[in-house]
Amino acid sequence: MLNTLYPIKFTPILKDKIWGGQKLKTLLNKKSDLPNIGESWEISDVEGDTSIVSNGSLKGQSLKQLIETYKENLIGLQNYRIFKDKFPLLIKFIDAKEDLSIQLHPNDELAAKRHNSFGKTEMWYVFQADENSNLIVGFNQDMTPNKYLKHLEEKTLTQILNFDKVKTGDTYFIEVGRIHAIGAGVMVAEIQQTSDITYRVYDWDRVDADGNERELHNDLAIDAFNFNMPDNFRVTYDKTKNQSNEMVSCPYFTTSYLKVDTTLQKENHHDSFIIYMCVDGQVEISANGYSEVIKKGETILLPASIENYQIASKNATLLEVYV
Structure with missing residues (x-):
């Protein structure tokens, strides 16, 4: 099993x-x-x-x-x-x-x-x-x-x-x-x-x-080389707290900005793993009765089979990535 x-x-x-x-x-x-x-x-x-x-x-x-x-x-x-x-x-x-x-x-x-x-x-x-x-x-x-x-x-x-x-x-x-x-x-x-x-x-x-x-x-x-590319490489994005703010979405990955200062109940609707990179603070991520803390400079993978999970922090900034 x-x-x-x-x-x-x-x-x-x-x-x-x-x-x-x-x-x-x-x-x-x-x-x-x-x-x-x-x-x-x-x-x-x-x-x-x-x-x-x-x-x-x-x-x-x-x-x-x-x-x-x-x-x-x-x-x-x-x-x-x-x-x-x-x-x-x-x-x-x-x-x-x-x-x-x-x-x-x-x-x-x-x-x-x-x-x-x-x-x-x-x-x-x-x-x-x-x-x-x-x-x-x-x-x-x-x-x-x-x-x-x-x-x-x-x-x-x-x-x-x-x-x-x-x-x-x-x-x-x-x-x-x-x-x-x-x-x-x-x-x-x-x-x-x-x-x-x-x-x-x-x-x-x-x-x-x-x-x-x-x-x-x-x-x-x-x-x-592609010499005919427009200057569209700078990314603008919202920074609304406690929600996923999309930064980049392309055929290969989607990345969102997530600033957390509370406890969030999250669902995975993407038919994909989800990766969280902690770029500031620290956060506790819980799923299937298991909890793990990640700090600034750490990364965690949530398998696609995890449908519901929790993110808790007093002050953390995450990048949320899926395909």
């Missing part, structure tokens, strides 16, 4: 990055001795980096094992029909001590053909930003492939990029084919398709400890 499913937490998978820092340790209490922690993969089904359950009776099992065992009860009937035993989202916290490389991601068709992977549509929620820090999203002028390649060749790419100063709560939707980078001093919560495919086009002439530059992917990237 299958276990009754409950709100599931996973052990974060921490990634050392040339541009990473220590905020994931100091601000979000992630446990690591890595010198430059750039990313905390909160929920992952990327090959070789599958999340492991850290709480309850399923502790020690992998996300892949859970899907194979619980199927649509874990991820939802429609999701299981589409994705089978593959979890469709990769959930991260990212700390950029230095600028990330300037990059873009391929669409589903290109990623499947070249890498046997999903594409990488993603969104960012800024939950901490140093003064005068930036995100790079898109170009600051109309762009053509020839104009872009000329600036790339002449190492003047930054002249044509759009730099946005950011603060806590700023939210960006990054569609495939759009050039982008997280700037130094910014921490984001990132929700994305399950994919680790990135085309790096410029890395600030940076070298690693051995004096080597990181690989660039300009030959691959040029076919992945």
